[in-house]
Amino acid sequence: MTREYMPPCQAACPISTDVQGYLMHSALGDFSGAYLNARLTNPFISSCGFICFHPCEEKCRREGVDRALSVMALKRAASELGRHATVENQAKKTGKKIAVIGGGPAGLTAAQDLCILGHDVTVFERESKAGGMLSQTIPKYRLPREAVEDDIRWIESAGVKLKTGKEAGKDFMIEDLKNQGFEVTLIATGLPVSRSLPVFPDEHRSIYLALPFLKAVANGERPKLGDEVIVVGGGNVAIDVARSAKRLGVKQVKLVCLESREEMPAHSWEIEEAAEEGIEMNCCFGPYEVMGGEPMEGLRCQAVKSVFDRDGRFNPTFFEDKFNEVGGDTIIVSIGQGRDVSWLGDSAQAVLNDEVDGVFSAGEFAVGPGGCVDAMKNGHTAAVKIDEYLTGEVMETGDQKVLGELPERMREQVKVRERIERDIRPALERIDDFDLFEAGYAQKYACKEALRCMSCAAGAVVDKGKCVACLTCVRVCPYEIPKIGPESVAVIDPEECQACGICITECPALAIGFRRDQEERLFKAIEEAASSSAGIDFYCRNRLFFEDEKTQKDRARINVTCIAHVSARAILKAYELGAQAVTLYVCPGDECFYKEGHEWAQDRVQNVKSVLAAAGYEPDSLTYKDEVS
Numbered sequence: 001m002t003r004e005y006m007p008p009c010q011a012a013c014p015i016s017t018d019v020q021g022y023l024m025h026s027a028l029g030d031f032s033g034a035y036l037n038a039r040l041t042n043p044f045i046s047s048c049g050f051i052c053f054h055p056c057e058e059k060c061r062r063e064g065v066d067r068a069l070s071v072m073a074l075k076r077a078a079s080e081l082g083r084h085a086t087v088e089n090q091a092k093k094t095g096k097k098i099a100v101i102g103g104g105p106a107g108l109t110a111a112q113d114l115c116i117l118g119h120d121v122t123v124f125e126r127e128s129k130a131g132g133m134l135s136q137t138i139p140k141y142r143l144p145r146e147a148v149e150d151d152i153r154w155i156e157s158a159g160v161k162l163k164t165g166k167e168a169g170k171d172f173m174i175e176d177l178k179n180q181g182f183e184v185t186l187i188a189t190g191l192p193v194s195r196s197l198p199v200f201p202d203e204h205r206s207i208y209l210a211l212p213f214l215k216a217v218a219n220g221e222r223p224k225l226g227d228e229v230i231v232v233g234g235g236n237v238a239i240d241v242a243r244s245a246k247r248l249g250v251k252q253v254k255l256v257c258l259e260s261r262e263e264m265p266a267h268s269w270e271i272e273e274a275a276e277e278g279i280e281m282n283c284c285f286g287p288y289e290v291m292g293g294e295p296m297e298g299l300r301c302q303a304v305k306s307v308f309d310r311d312g313r314f315n316p317t318f319f320e321d322k323f324n325e326v327g328g329d330t331i332i333v334s335i336g337q338g339r340d341v342s343w344l345g346d347s348a349q350a351v352l353n354d355e356v357d358g359v360f361s362a363g364e365f366a367v368g369p370g371g372c373v374d375a376m377k378n379g380h381t382a383a384v385k386i387d388e389y390l391t392g393e394v395m396e397t398g399d400q401k402v403l404g405e406l407p408e409r410m411r412e413q414v415k416v417r418e419r420i421e422r423d424i425r426p427a428l429e430r431i432d433d434f435d436l437f438e439a440g441y442a443q444k445y446a447c448k449e450a451l452r453c454m455s456c457a458a459g460a461v462v463d464k465g466k467c468v469a470c471l472t473c474v475r476v477c478p479y480e481i482p483k484i485g486p487e488s489v490a491v492i493d494p495e496e497c498q499a500c501g502i503c504i505t506e507c508p509a510l511a512i513g514f515r516r517d518q519e520e521r522l523f524k525a526i527e528e529a530a531s532s533s534a535g536i537d538f539y540c541r542n543r544l545f546f547e548d549e550k551t552q553k554d555r556a557r558i559n560v561t562c563i564a565h566v567s568a569r570a571i572l573k574a575y576e577l578g579a580q581a582v583t584l585y586v587c588p589g590d591e592c593f594y595k596e597g598h599e600w601a602q603d604r605v606q607n608v609k610s611v612l613a614a615a616g617y618e619p620d621s622l623t624y625k626d627e628v629s
Helices: 008-012 019-027 031-038 045-051 071-081 105-116 145-157 174-179 210-218 236-247 268-276 342-352 372-391 443-450 472-476 502-506 518-530 541-545 568-576 597-614
Strands: 097-101 120-125 161-164 184-187 207-209 228-232 252-257 280-283 285-292 296-308 314-327 330-333 359-361 460-462 512-514 535-540 555-560 581-585 622-625
Touching: 008 019, 019 031, 019 071, 019 443, 031 071, 045 071, 045 145, 045 372, 071 443, 097 105, 105 120, 105 145, 105 184, 105 372, 145 161, 174 184, 184 372, 207 210, 210 236, 210 330, 228 236, 228 296, 236 252, 236 268, 252 285, 268 280, 285 314, 296 330, 342 359, 359 372, 472 502, 502 512, 502 568, 502 597, 512 518, 518 535, 518 555, 518 568, 535 541, 568 581, 568 597, 597 622
Parallel strands: 097 120, 097 184, 120 161, 184 359, 207 330, 228 252, 228 330, 252 280, 535 555, 535 581, 581 622
Antiparallel strands: 285 296, 296 314, 460 512
């Protein structure tokens, strides 16, 4: 069936991750499938399970019912619970050699894409480990290094060659790469330079820059800090610096930033967690002068009138006569990062403007600051441009319509399912170390949270060539969605459809199908099960939360998101392929996610029993179980 519509969660993702797809796998307990599905566009799925800023959750249509799906946490569950088999790249080799300078998310994403297209790609990384800021500066309490290493292993398995400890401008130049046969060079070196201000003397022993500080901490070093540390800046890096300083045993950490609490560029949840850990926020102040010499006494700050001008551009203005003194014996400056283009010499501007033949740029080096997922997006884009440059072939992309918000009428009919929150270590406990402070999902709860997904844009679609306007879908839909349109065929509004599947399983003309391939996968599972087992058990995955039933010997188990999705045709197919007995295990009580799901499943069982009886099967060969043992 067609995928004409895109759910808003996927549309909000910079790399268009198939959120719905990997949540569907997760809901069925197939975390390896979820892991592979998410990796189709996200080479750093394991890392993103910890650090993604999850814009998908902001667009989740469940927000109009209860709360958004915990998508980022389910990405982490996929990487922690799934099998991490690597992939053997079978692409036909093109013979084209590409050099990528910089082994961060942008460079490695582009490298993997280009390898999958058959090109020969070598990544040159100046550090001893690839991963960019993921490996070098993000604190371990937020991102375990094992997650980054898992992502890099996968990328290497696609054919990417990694050469670490190789620094551009020192160990090689672009001309050297050309002489080695590289037809294209992609520069993706990020923003490795910590910015400062004239007010902060470079030679002061108690003044640090953010990136060198975070890199030292990430490598297990303990920079010499005083009892009172002032962190200047209001972004995510500044929050990382402040929270890291706290974990190093600093008694008091004070953050000073130009923005108000609401304007701070750091993510809101990062700010809240920092506040919980005792980080003092001094908002609406900018650094004016360092107080004292060595030892330092603090920072004199000037009050901010406004941070942005009328056009929304960063252009701070200050009150001339309003100041504040923030006491402290150490300052860590975190006001932004910049490119290092010194090694490019006179060609720097031409490179940045993509005016040098065969030289491209990607990631933060090309477009400025952003998150890991933004860097990957730019890496994907760069790979497309490079492939087009090398082959002369333009990749075609199809457009999909994006669903809007869940209609008000439907919000009242969707069953409320509270979001499953994860355990978080108390603030006073977590500031004592750099261990992860937020737990992952156990399998049972990952399945349960994934089942909250409403499968937006994956519901029913009508094949106009088969529809005979028999009104069956109109009659059976518990949400009263199908209508007979002006062409005398059924019309199902994708904005409203809840993907319960009842109209699909009841349509006598087989004119309705899911917009995803649920039916195809179900029939394939039935074929595999019937070939090796005398009996088949269909399990509603929701049942897992009430019992841990074991599959009986000589019986195969097939998990489905809802028993209402198992059509009479699917049940009969099991018998046709040799199954001697079939049981449908539904979720107990009123736990069905869909209206009238139980009722339609019961009616279907009775109808199929009559067919089986006519074929000579015992009535008890097909059973329906709605109680838990």
